[in-house]
Amino acid sequence: MANYSMGRKPLPEIENGHKFKGDNFCQLLPHTPIFEGKSGLEFDSCNLINCDVPADTVRKFSNNAQVSWCTNLHPEWIELGLELCVENCEHVVDSDSVIIDGQVVGVNYHYQDKLVS
C-alpha cells in the first residue's frame, strides 16, 4: 500500500500485468491519465478518483469517479495547483442568508464536490 495521491510522489515503474492493492492514486483534476501505454493492470481496493487508467484495466472495489473538487472544501489543495473557487462557485448546493435586525448582512454557502462525466 502506497500513497501516490496528488502527485506527491512519482508513480512507480511497473511491468504490464502489475497488480496494485490498497494504493492511493487520487488526482487533483478529472481524467488525469496514469500508467499510459501499460496493459493488463489490476487495481484492488485503490483510490482511483480522477484517474484515467488503461482501457483493459481490471478494477475491484476501486473508486474511479471523476470529481471537480471545490477549494472552499479543500483549501489545502490550492497549493498543489487546484484552481481557486470563488465564494459563490459552481459547487454551491444551497445557501443561508445571515439576517441581523431584519437585514440580510451576508450569505453562508454550502458546497459539495461535483461528479463530472
Added chain:
Amino acid sequence: MATKYANFDLATGNNDGSDWTNAWKTMADAIAGTNSAPPAAGDTVYCKGTDTLAAGCVLNLVGTEISYIRWIGVNASGTNDGTRATLDCNGGNFPALQFNAAYCNSFDNFRFTGSVTNGVASGVGASYYLVFNNCSFDNNGSAGINFTTNNAAQYNTFVRCVFYGNDYGFITSNYDRFFFSCFHDNVSAGLYRPANGTVFGCVFYDNPTGLKQPITEVMIQNVFDGNTTGFENYDGLGYIGWFFGNRITNNTTGLDGNTRTLWEGWNDFDGNTDHRLDTNGHLVFLYGGLTTNVELNENGAGGGDTLQGYVSTTEGSEDYSTAYTSATNPHLRRTAITIPTS
C-alpha cells in the same frame, strides 16, 4: 433479543430477515425491516456480501446503553471470522451510511468504500454511542468518516478499524475513543481534529499529516511513521493536549508543537528529519525535561534502534510491531516510569 439476517448477494427468498434463506437483500431493507420489523434494542443482525449502493443508507435506529443493536459482518458460511460485509458506493456522491438520531448501534466487520463524498457521515439528528470494531473506511473522496456533517455524532468508539485511501481518514467528532486502529495513505491527513477523547495504540503512516490538530485529546502509545508531519498540535484558542509514550519515527517533522500547549513525555523520536518543531515554545515536559523522552537527541539525531525498532517499514508491507531482538531494541514500551508513593 431477536437474531436477523441480511445477505447482500442474495437474489431469492422473502426478503424479511428471518433466516439466511429469507435474508434481507440490502442494507436499506435491513434498516427499514422490510416485510418484517426494523431491528430494535437488543437485536443482532448478521450481514454478509457486498451491497453495491445506488443511494446512501440512513440509519435512525435506537438501541440502549444495555441493549445495543448489533450489526455483525460474517463470512459466506455465516461465521463471524472477521470477514467484512461491504457497503460500496461505487463512485456515487453520497455516504454509504448516514446516522440520523441513531443511538447505541454497533458494527463489527463492516467496510464502507467508494463514495465521492464521505464513506460514513452524521445526519440531521444528533447520534450517540456508536461502536465500530474491525471496520474499514477506505477509498472515499472526502473522509472515511465525517461526524461533523449536519448534527454531529458523538461519544463513539473505534476498535481495530482502518482508514486508508480517503482524503481524510476521519474528521472531527467529540468524545470519541480510538483504540488499536490504523490511519494510512490518506490524501490530506489520517485523523483530523478529534476532540475530548482518547487515541490509544493506533498507527499513523504515509499520510501528509498523521494526526492533525486534536482538541483536548489524550494520545498514548501510538506510532507515527513516514508521514510528512507525524503529529500536528492544535493551533486554535483554548485547548491543550497530552502526548505520552508514543513512537514518532521517520517523518519529515515528527511533532509540530504549533501554537497550543502540549504536555508530553516518554516519547521515542527516531529517524525524523526534524524531531520536534517548537517555534512557539509550547511543548512542555511533565517530568525531567528533554531527556524524559526516550532516545531523543536534538533534531535529526538518530536513536540507534535497528529499523527504529519495527519489524518492517517497507512500503506495502509495513509492520509496526516492535521487534524485540535485544534487551535494548526497541526502546520504549520497556521504559520504567517511576510512580511516586510518598
